[in-house]
Amino acid sequence: MKNKILIPLLIVGALAAFFSFRYSAPDTTDTEERKKLLLETVMKAINQWHYSPRPLDDSFSKKVYRKSLDNLDYDKKFFTAEDIQSLNKYQFLIDDEIKEGSVEYFNKLNALFTKRIEDAELIYKEILKTPFRFDGNDSIQLNGEKLDYASGSDGHKKRWYEYLKYRVLAKYVDLKKDREKAKENKDGDKKLAAKSDADLEKDARESILKNQDTFFKRLKKISESERFAIYINGITNSEDPHTDYFPPKDKQRFDDAMSGSFSGIGAQLKEEDGKIKIVAIITGAPSWKQGQLKAGDEILKVGQGKAEPVDIHGYDIDDVVSLIRGKKGSEVSLTVKKVDGSIKIISIIRGDVLLEETFAKSSLIQGKSGNIGYIYLPEFYADFNHNNGRRCAVDVAIEVDKLRKSGVNGIILDLRNNGGGSLGDVVDMAGLFIPSGPVVQVKSSGTLAETLKDKDNGATLYDGPFVIMVNQNSASASEILAAAMQDYKRAVIVGEPTFGKGTVQRLSSLDELASRNPMSLLSNSNNSSLGAIKLTVQKFYRVNGGSTQLKGVTPDVILPDPYSKIEMGERRDKSALPWDEIPAADYKLVANPVNTSELALLSAKRVNANPTFNLIKESADKIKQKEVHSFYPLNETAFRKEQDEANATSKKMEEIEKKATTLSIINIKDDLSAINRDSTTITKNKEWIKNLSKDIYLSETVNIINDLIKQQTSIIPKTGMR
Numbered sequence: 001m002k003n004k005i006l007i008p009l010l011i012v013g014a015l016a017a018f019f020s021f022r023y024s025a026p027d028t029t030d031t032e033e034r035k036k037l038l039l040e041t042v043m044k045a046i047n048q049w050h051y052s053p054r055p056l057d058d059s060f061s062k063k064v065y066r067k068s069l070d071n072l073d074y075d076k077k078f079f080t081a082e083d084i085q086s087l088n089k090y091q092f093l094i095d096d097e098i099k100e101g102s103v104e105y106f107n108k109l110n111a112l113f114t115k116r117i118e119d120a121e122l123i124y125k126e127i128l129k130t131p132f133r134f135d136g137n138d139s140i141q142l143n144g145e146k147l148d149y150a151s152g153s154d155g156h157k158k159r160w161y162e163y164l165k166y167r168v169l170a171k172y173v174d175l176k177k178d179r180e181k182a183k184e185n186k187d188g189d190k191k192l193a194a195k196s197d198a199d200l201e202k203d204a205r206e207s208i209l210k211n212q213d214t215f216f217k218r219l220k221k222i223s224e225s226e227r228f229a230i231y232i233n234g235i236t237n238s239e240d241p242h243t244d245y246f247p248p249k250d251k252q253r254f255d256d257a258m259s260g261s262f263s264g265i266g267a268q269l270k271e272e273d274g275k276i277k278i279v280a281i282i283t284g285a286p287s288w289k290q291g292q293l294k295a296g297d298e299i300l301k302v303g304q305g306k307a308e309p310v311d312i313h314g315y316d317i318d319d320v321v322s323l324i325r326g327k328k329g330s331e332v333s334l335t336v337k338k339v340d341g342s343i344k345i346i347s348i349i350r351g352d353v354l355l356e357e358t359f360a361k362s363s364l365i366q367g368k369s370g371n372i373g374y375i376y377l378p379e380f381y382a383d384f385n386h387n388n389g390r391r392c393a394v395d396v397a398i399e400v401d402k403l404r405k406s407g408v409n410g411i412i413l414d415l416r417n418n419g420g421g422s423l424g425d426v427v428d429m430a431g432l433f434i435p436s437g438p439v440v441q442v443k444s445s446g447t448l449a450e451t452l453k454d455k456d457n458g459a460t461l462y463d464g465p466f467v468i469m470v471n472q473n474s475a476s477a478s479e480i481l482a483a484a485m486q487d488y489k490r491a492v493i494v495g496e497p498t499f500g501k502g503t504v505q506r507l508s509s510l511d512e513l514a515s516r517n518p519m520s521l522l523s524n525s526n527n528s529s530l531g532a533i534k535l536t537v538q539k540f541y542r543v544n545g546g547s548t549q550l551k552g553v554t555p556d557v558i559l560p561d562p563y564s565k566i567e568m569g570e571r572r573d574k575s576a577l578p579w580d581e582i583p584a585a586d587y588k589l590v591a592n593p594v595n596t597s598e599l600a601l602l603s604a605k606r607v608n609a610n611p612t613f614n615l616i617k618e619s620a621d622k623i624k625q626k627e628v629h630s631f632y633p634l635n636e637t638a639f640r641k642e643q644d645e646a647n648a649t650s651k652k653m654e655e656i657e658k659k660a661t662t663l664s665i666i667n668i669k670d671d672l673s674a675i676n677r678d679s680t681t682i683t684k685n686k687e688w689i690k691n692l693s694k695d696i697y698l699s700e701t702v703n704i705i706n707d708l709i710k711q712q713t714s715i716i717p718k719t720g721m722r
Helices: 032-049 058-073 081-090 094-100 104-127 152-184 197-221 224-239 248-257 286-290 317-324 392-405 423-430 477-487 510-515 596-608 611-629 636-659 669-675 679-693 696-711
Strands: 139-141 244-246 262-264 267-272 275-281 298-304 331-337 343-349 351-353 361-366 372-376 411-414 437-444 450-454 466-470 492-495 503-509 532-541 631-633 664-666
Touching (some): 032 224, 032 503, 058 081, 058 094, 058 104, 058 224, 094 104, 104 152, 104 224, 139 152, 152 636, 267 317, 361 679, 372 392, 392 423, 411 696, 423 437, 423 450, 423 477, 437 477, 466 477, 477 492, 503 510, 596 696, 611 696, 631 636, 664 679
Parallel strands (some): 411 466
Antiparallel strands (some): 139 631, 244 532, 267 275, 361 372, 361 664, 437 450, 437 532
């Protein structure tokens, strides 16, 4: 079954990775007729093809209304309470407008936002003329969901004053730290070392003024067509988080992203609540080799080599990508805010991100009681364009066979940060570890579920101790495999609850659908492409009948994670399709089912005694506390105290990790000839082994599989590949 699952990290995430998806529109200006045609065609596509189109009622109207406001002004710095009062009449009318083909609400919203941009530009320029004082007891709320819209002209100015004061304070503290370093270093910047606090405050204000000027220049360049595309996405995203509208230029960039190779640092980016964050790190890419950049990091500044970094606050993704990209071999420095609140400067040498780095590979973890096999699978890849193209199920079978022949006592399959991929390969891969039976149920709208089965006539390549590692970025196909192995009690699932994406998407052209209308603009112009729509068309269900949607897969053994106490993945989006269940498929537990409860208890004892995991738990508490309160001080002393505490925790964790016992990891003999092919492959392998040896989660997983080995008495088969 040659289905390619569109997934949130490696494909949908790629929309924001190295290509700018700013909802750019065609070069032609949208007329009212074109807007109505686009709206009508998008709604036709949703009604005809979406798995579960939502009723066009007041509830749907309210969702679109909220998304349209949040998409334009999440931080509530532009619209006032009076503006919202004037727009509130549309809150329950958007569904009626969609039915009638009206775009009245969008036109009012767009006109008002344009006016507020002009007002805000005057406000920030005036505020930044006057020095700030940072010795008061004031603070700022940075969570837009918890803010009310500012009331009146004075309230609007106060909102901007607090925001700009926070920005200047952060820059001011950075400059003071730079001055401290310059004074300590006899070869430091003498001019900087001699500056007074007043000089630094002025420099900070001028820096933020320049940043705001750039931001507003971009804001004013966004066309009405682009804003209408944002509005359309407010409608599509109200259906579910993975239903998206792509204007023509973005559709082309999406196609480019699917090519699978590019140059850069190998970090996937996304814009979230006005911030630019790291979604995932590409295996083998420069950022992966450097090792410090992690999913969840927020980018604050981008610098070229040793040059002064650029504050990217207010930049959109395409501008940030332009700064990060550069000549192969050149250096880019990212100032990032880690999930624990600490600030780090990470320097990375740009290079190629090679497709081969996404392929499955394995190693041997040496221990006192024998070797454990480790397989890393970054995605469920499948090349259907070539007769002998690489497929992950075949590659994993090869790795399993090599490990078996190496005499391993157990196998760990690492699906962390694996966003999914080929559905057919999930089914085939599951068949490597179970005799036969159903693997997943797939359901389209209004139909009975189709059961996809392992069809290898009872053959099992490996039936020994088996553990699968997952985390919150394991999605789609990863969740299918983990769920199947859990339902059969074939493997122990270790890590954090997974993403919760139990749906399939299909990308469809809107032009074909619109062209069926004889009055379509497309019939009169070859330059009026409407773009494309990515629609959710199916849902996945486990063999036990439960959906992987929303809930994801809960591991048998849960390990601490910095994000564990806040909503992550699919669960964060209120428009996500619900969890549900259907009748279970006909399946039987394996002959020697795992006893996961005992393994979880043994792991918990080790984790509770591990100082690194305890620090991770502390970080989780702090992150949750910050999410709940989300107030930040505008007092310099309090601001620096918070920063210092976060940085101290981060440094403490680094010191503990340095002292921790590392895993002993070696390559399989069969792989040595390929690894030793040249200096590049040797270096890549050394970096991979080095990173694995320091992985605290892998270390505990090795302990878990050793406990499992003691439980089980089955002998690893010695037969060859099937």
